[in-house]
Amino acid sequence: MPKAFNLLVITIFEFAFVGGAAAADAVHGKDIATRWCTSCHLVESGQTNATDQAPPFAYLAKTPDFDQNRLAFLLLMPHPNMPNLSLNRTEISDLAEYIRSLK
Template sequence: MSKAFRLSSATICALAIVTPAAAADADHGKDIAKRWCAACHLVESGQKKASDQAPPFSTFAKMPDFDQNKLAFLLLAPHPNMPTLSLNRTEIADLADYVRTLK
């Protein structure tokens, strides 16, 4: 099998976890961002308050290697500086799709 088609089992599992059966809903993702993320991150233009310790969502979206699947996987296993999120995989996919719209 060529290198291009070899995927680790972790990658396959991650893709299966974060890829919902239906297309992601960026509008719903924006609602989730406002509810869960806006206390720390700037999640939309015009937002007045956020922590200076958390990057704006637009920063993530504009990164050259931004990938909504990578972001969704990160949200399933957040880093220590983030609180535990109680989001299901569809909500995570919606949130990641919203961030993608900020490019």
């Protein structure tokens, strides 16, 4: 087979199967936050409907060691009134990226 065809196949393979290594998407993270988190957390400035029992996302953004691993841990920790979220790694990464963008 021609080298160009082999290169094309390898490139398609990389995009299809290594795509999880792509950069986190803060816009998608904001969509997730809006859908799942706004009833308790302040997820963006100007929002008024949140409880005082959940930390604002801007506060989390300023936490020095905040990243997707920390967020995953926070989502897994049992704490009162937290809904049972079933987010995959990409969604957690995207949500963490959105929160980090609030610094």
